Amino acid sequence: SAVISQKPSRDICQRGTSLTIQCQVDSQVTMMFWYRQQPGQSLTLIATANQGSEATYESGFVIDKFPISRPNLTFSTLTVSNMSPEDSSIYLCSVGAGDRYEQYFGPGTRLTVT
Amino acid sequence: AQRVTQPEKLLSVFKGAPVELKCNYSYSGSPELFWYVQYSRQRLQLLLRHISRESIKGFTADLNKGETSFHLKKPFAQEEDSAMYYCALQSGGSYIPTFGRGTSLIVHP
Numbered sequence: 001s002a003v004i005s006q007k008p009s010r011d012i013c014q015r016g017t018s019l020t021i022q023c024q025v026d027s028q029v030t031m032m033f034w035y036r037q038q039p040g041q042s043l044t045l046i047a048t049a050n051q052g053s054e055a056t057y058e059s060g061f062v063i064d065k066f067p068i069s070r071p072n073l074t075f076s077t078l079t080v081s082n083m084s085p086e087d088s089s090i091y092l093c094s095v096g097a098g099d100r101y102e103q104y105f106g107p108g109t110r111l112t113v114t
Numbered sequence: 115a116q117r118v119t120q121p122e123k124l125l126s127v128f129k130g131a132p133v134e135l136k137c138n139y140s141y142s143g144s145p146e147l148f149w150y151v152q153y154s155r156q157r158l159q160l161l162l163r164h165i166s167r168e169s170i171k172g173f174t175a176d177l178n179k180g181e182t183s184f185h186l187k188k189p190f191a192q193e194e195d196s197a198m199y200y201c202a203l204q205s206g207g208s209y210i211p212t213f214g215r216g217t218s219l220i221v222h223p
Binding site: 031033041042043045048092094096100101102103104105106107108 | 204
């Protein structure tokens with residue numbers, strides 16, 4: 001298993017600004033993921049972040065809007081750039097761990113853009 | 115392309131009633147299937163994996179390759195089972211999961 005922490009837990013930001021979300025894992029993992037979750041709705045994968053390589057973005061998400069860093073095997077950041085109210089959501093970090101690479105999730109960052 | 119379908123957005127039952135949360139998938143190979151649960155104000159967490167064939171908190175799920183289903187079942191629902199449940203598929207060789215849209219289970223007293 002893996003224990004994941006995220007910072008900040010929540011934030012209220014103004015339109016046009018950027019927010020960087022940090023994700024810390026208690027063990028070294030190869031695969032880290034960033035999701036967006038609307039309350040009561042499904043998870044949307046933003047990108048896969050592997051250490052030592054560029055993040056792989058899903059359709060509809062671009063690096064300029066959601067730059068990701070993965071400097072080592074225990075840490076990653078997601079930046080939400082030039083925010084608009086449509087970016088208001090919960091952002092989740094997860095890792096693939098265990099013998100079946102099941103997902104372990106962080107507590108999430110609740111972002112509100114005004 | 116792989117897909118996971120959870121046809122029910124909301125499932126409402128009374129305490130003690132049986133519950134079945136449906137999950138169907140489309141994938142041509144051998145899938146790895148999971149159920150995740152998110153209780154109120156808690157993080158999303160793994161509930162069970164098909165490969166383990168285990169019962170967790172009274173829940174079981176059987177992979178039916180003929181019907182491409184992985185329904186989650188519990189014979190007697192409890193109020194503490196109220197949560198959001200997500201079915202997820204990982205294809206062989208890929209560790210990137212595909213999630214269903216989730217089913218909100220409400221168990222009434």
